[in-house]
Amino acid sequence: xxxxGRPRSFDREQALRSAMEVFFARGYDGATLDELLxxxxxxxxxxxxxxxxxxxxxxxxxxxxxxxxxxxxxxAALDAPTAREGxxxxxxxxxxxxxxxxxxxxxLIILGALNSTRGNQDAHDYLRxxxxxxxxxxxxxxxxxxxxxxxxxGAPVSEMASFYSTVVQGLAVRARDGASRQALTAVADxxxxxxxxxxxxxxxxxxxxxxxxxx
Amino acid sequence: xxxxGRPRSFDREQALRSAMEVFFARGYDGATLDELLxxxxxxxxxxxxxxxxxxxxxxxxxxxxxxxxxxxxxxAALDAPTAREGxxxxxxxxxxxxxxxxxxxxxLIILGALNSTRGNQDAHDYLRxxxxxxxxxxxxxxxxxxxxxxxxxGAPVSEMASFYSTVVQGLAVRARDGASRQALTAVADxxxxxxxxxxxxxxxxxxxxxxxxxx
DNA sequence: GTCTTTTTTTAGTGATGGCTATATAATGGT
DNA sequence: ACCATTATATAGCCATCACTAAAAAAAGAC
Numbered sequence: 001x002x003x004x005g006r007p008r009s010f011d012r013e014q015a016l017r018s019a020m021e022v023f024f025a026r027g028y029d030g031a032t033l034d035e036l037l038x039x040x041x042x043x044x045x046x047x048x049x050x051x052x053x054x055x056x057x058x059x060x061x062x063x064x065x066x067x068x069x070x071x072x073x074x075x076a077a078l079d080a081p082t083a084r085e086g087x088x089x090x091x092x093x094x095x096x097x098x099x100x101x102x103x104x105x106x107x108l109i110i111l112g113a114l115n116s117t118r119g120n121q122d123a124h125d126y127l128r129x130x131x132x133x134x135x136x137x138x139x140x141x142x143x144x145x146x147x148x149x150x151x152x153x154g155a156p157v158s159e160m161a162s163f164y165s166t167v168v169q170g171l172a173v174r175a176r177d178g179a180s181r182q183a184l185t186a187v188a189d190x191x192x193x194x195x196x197x198x199x200x201x202x203x204x205x206x207x208x209x210x211x212x213x214x215x
Numbered sequence: 216x217x218x219x220g221r222p223r224s225f226d227r228e229q230a231l232r233s234a235m236e237v238f239f240a241r242g243y244d245g246a247t248l249d250e251l252l253x254x255x256x257x258x259x260x261x262x263x264x265x266x267x268x269x270x271x272x273x274x275x276x277x278x279x280x281x282x283x284x285x286x287x288x289x290x291a292a293l294d295a296p297t298a299r300e301g302x303x304x305x306x307x308x309x310x311x312x313x314x315x316x317x318x319x320x321x322x323l324i325i326l327g328a329l330n331s332t333r334g335n336q337d338a339h340d341y342l343r344x345x346x347x348x349x350x351x352x353x354x355x356x357x358x359x360x361x362x363x364x365x366x367x368x369g370a371p372v373s374e375m376a377s378f379y380s381t382v383v384q385g386l387a388v389r390a391r392d393g394a395s396r397q398a399l400t401a402v403a404d405x406x407x408x409x410x411x412x413x414x415x416x417x418x419x420x421x422x423x424x425x426x427x428x429x430x
Numbered sequence: 431g432t433c434t435t436t437t438t439t440t441a442g443t444g445a446t447g448g449c450t451a452t453a454t455a456a457t458g459g460t
Numbered sequence: 461a462c463c464a465t466t467a468t469a470t471a472g473c474c475a476t477c478a479c480t481a482a483a484a485a486a487a488g489a490c
Contacts, residue, residue, distance in 0.1 A: 005466020006456040029244050030332030033448055044469060045449070051467090055448065106329075114326050114391055117245030118476095119448085128392050162389075162398055163405035170385030174377075176329055177343050183377055190378035193416065194409035201408065220436020221486040248478055260479065262438060270478065333446095334478085 012051055015040035019052075020062035025104040028059050028113040028123040059112075059123045066108040067130055073097060078137065083145025084195055087138065087164055091188035094168045098175035099184060106176035110169050134165040155199040163198075167191045227266055230255040235277035240319040243274050243328040243338040274327075274338045281323045282345055288312060293352065298360025299410055302353065302379055306403035309383045313390035314399060321391035325384050349380040370414040378413070382406045 018039040022031045033055060037043055043051075052058040077089035098106050109131060113124040139161035145151035171184050233254040237246045248270060252258055258266075267273040292304035313321050324346060328339040354376035360366035386399050 003466075004458060004464080006468070008467065009456095025330075026332055027330030030330045030335075032333070032446080034446085044467095046451095046470095047468060049449070110388060111329050114321075114329060114388065115240075115242030115245045117241055118247070120245075131388075131392055159401045159405055162394075163402045166385035166389050166402045167382060168385070169388040170381035170383070173325060173329065173346075173384040173388070174381050177346060179377075186374045187378045187381045190374055190409055190413055191406075193412035194405055197408035197411065198405055218436075219434080219488060221438070223437065224486095247476080249476085259437095259439065261440095261481090264479070265437065 008047075008051065010041050010043050010047070015043065015051070016058075016061055016065060019058055020065055020108070021103055023059055023062050023112060024066070024106075024108040027111065028120045029115075029117055031055075031059075056122050060126055063108060063112065063123075063127060063130065070097060070107070070109070075137070078141045082148070082150040083142045084150065084192075084199075086141050086145075087195070088188070088192050090138070091164065091167065091171070091191055092185060094171050095175075095181060095184035095188050098172055099179075099181040104176075105178070107172040110172040111176055131169070134168065135161045138164050152199050154202050156201060156203040159203075160198050163194070164191065223262075223266065225256050225258050225262070230258065230266070231273075231276055231280060234273055235280055235323070236318055238274055238277050238327060239281070239321075239323040242326065243335045244330075244332055246270075246274075271337050275341055278323060278327065278338075278342060278345065285312060285322070285324070290352070293356045297363070297365040298357045299365065299407075299414075301356050301360075302410070303403070303407050305353070306379065306382065306386070306406055307400060309386050310390075310396060310399035310403050313387055314394075314396040319391075320393070322387040325387040326391055346384070349383065350376045353379050367414050369417050371416060371418045374418075375410075375413050378409070379406065 018041070019031075019036050022036050022039045025031075026035070033045070033048075036055070036058070037045065037048055040048070048058075052061065073093055074090055077093040078086040080086040080089050094107075109127055113120050113127050116124045135158075139157055142151055142155070142157045142160055146153055146155065146157065151157075167187070171187060174184060174187070233256070234246075234251050237251050237254045240246075241250070248260070248263075251270070251273070252260065252263055255263070263273075267276065288308055289305055292308040293301040295301040295304050309322075324342055328335050328342050331339045350373075354372055357366055357370070357372045357375055361368055361370065361372065366372075382402070386402060389399060389402070
C-alpha cells in the first residue's frame with residue numbers, strides 16, 4: 001500500500017543522517033538551516049518542514065539516532081564478562097568512537113548544546129537528559145558486577161559510575177580538541193588504574209564521620 | 216595627566232567583568248551583542264566598539280581575564296608540597312570553582328566555544344590554545360615532583376597529566392549539567408585513587424614492545 | 431572663547447536567522 | 461477523466477545578527 005499523495009523525492013533516513021553530521025560538527029546553534037538543507041541534499045524549506053517539523057525536532061531525531069548508534073556500541077562494550085572489563089572496554093570504545101576518521105570528533109550528545117542560548121533551550125535540555133543516563137547505565141553494570149561477585153560488596157558504585165562517566169565526557173572534549181586516539185586510550189588506561197583502589201574503598205556511610213574539631 | 220578628549224562614562228574593567236559573565240553563561244555564539252551591552256551597563260554600540268574593538272576581541276579579553284583569575288587559583292592549588300597533593304588540590308579546586316554559587320557553572324575556557332561555527336573560528340581556536348596549557352602545567356608540576364623525589368622516577372608523567380586534565384574537562388561538563396559540589400569532589404577523589412598505581416607504572420618505551428604474533 | 435580630541439547619542443545598515451504563503455507537480459482512488 | 465492528497469518549487473516574511481555613519485557633547489590645550 002503506497003502512500004496517498006505525491007511521493008517524497010528524497011530519502012528521509014539518509015537526510016536525517018546527513019543532518020546529524022552537521023549538528024555533530026556545528027552544534028545545535030551553529031548548524032544553520034541553509035547548511036542543513038544543503039547537506040540533506042538541497043531539499044527546499046517546505047519539504048524539510050513537512051518532513052521534520054522544525055529545526056528543534058530535527059535535532060531531537062538526530063540526537064536519538066546518534067544516541068541509539070553510539071549507545072549500542074557502548075552497551076555492547078559494557079557487556080563484558082566482568083564489570084571491570086566492561087568499564088575498561090567502554091572507555092576504550094569511547095576513545096575510539098570519539099576519534100573516528102572522517103567526520104567531526106567527540107560526541108554529539110556531550111558537545112551538541114552545552115551552552116544555553118536564546119533558541120536552544122529544548123535541545124539543550126534534551127541532551128542533558130540523555131547525558132544523565134550515562135552514569136546510570138555504568139552504575140547498573142557495576143551493580144551487576146556486585147551481584148556477580150566480580151566486584152566486592154560495599155564498593156562505592158555510584159561514585160565509580162560518576163567518575164567514569166566524567167572521564168567519558170572529558171574524553172569528548174579532548175577528542176574535539178584534536179587529541180589522538182592513542183592519547184585518549186592512554187587516558188582510558190589511566191582511569192582504569194583507579195579501579196582496584198576504588199572497589200576496595202568502602203562506601204561512605206550516611207552519617208557524616210565524627211570530626212575532630214567541628215569548629 | 217588626564218586623557219585628552221571626553222572621558223569614558225563607564226568603568227571599562229567592570230564592563231569587561233560583566234561581559235565575561237555573559238560569555239560564561241551563553242558561550243561565544245550564544246552571547247548576543249545586545250545582551251552583552253545590556254549587561255555591561257547599557258552602553259551604546261559605538262562606545263563599545265571604541266572601547267573593545269569587536270565581539271571577538273572582547274571575548275579574548277574576557278577569556279584572558281577568566282584564565283588569569285582561574286589560572287591563579289589552579290596554580291596556587293598545584294603549588295602544594297608534593298605533586299600528588301598538588302594535583303589533588305587542583306581537582307578539588309576545579310570541583311569548587313566550577314560550582315560557585317550565583318553565576319553559571321563550569322568553565323568558560325572549556326565550555327565557551329567547543330563547536331566551530333561560522334563566525335567563531337578565532338574564539339574557538341583561542342580557547343583551544345588555552346586548553347592546551349592545561350596538561351602542560353600539570354605535567355610541569357609532576358615533573359617537578361620527580362625532581363623533588365616525591366614521585367618515582369620513570370612515572371608516566373605525560374599520561375598522568377593528560378589523564379588529570381581530561382578529568383578537569385569532564386568536571387566542567389558535569390558542573391554545567393548541574394552536578395553538586397559533593398559529587399564533583401567525589402569524582403576528584405576517585406581520580407586521585409589512580410595516583411599510586413599510575414606512578415609505579417613504568418613509562419612505555421619508545422620502541423614498540425615485540426608482539427607475539429605481528430600478524 | 432575657540433580648537434582639538436575623544437566619547438556619546440541616535441538612528442540606522444546589510445546579512446542572515448528560522449520559517450511560511452502560494453501556486454504547481456505528482457501520485458492513488460473512483 | 462477527475463478529485464483528493466501529499467510534496468515540491470518559488471519567493472518571500474519578519475526578527476535578529478554584528479556593526480557603523482553622522483552629529484552632538486564633554487573634556488583639555490591655548
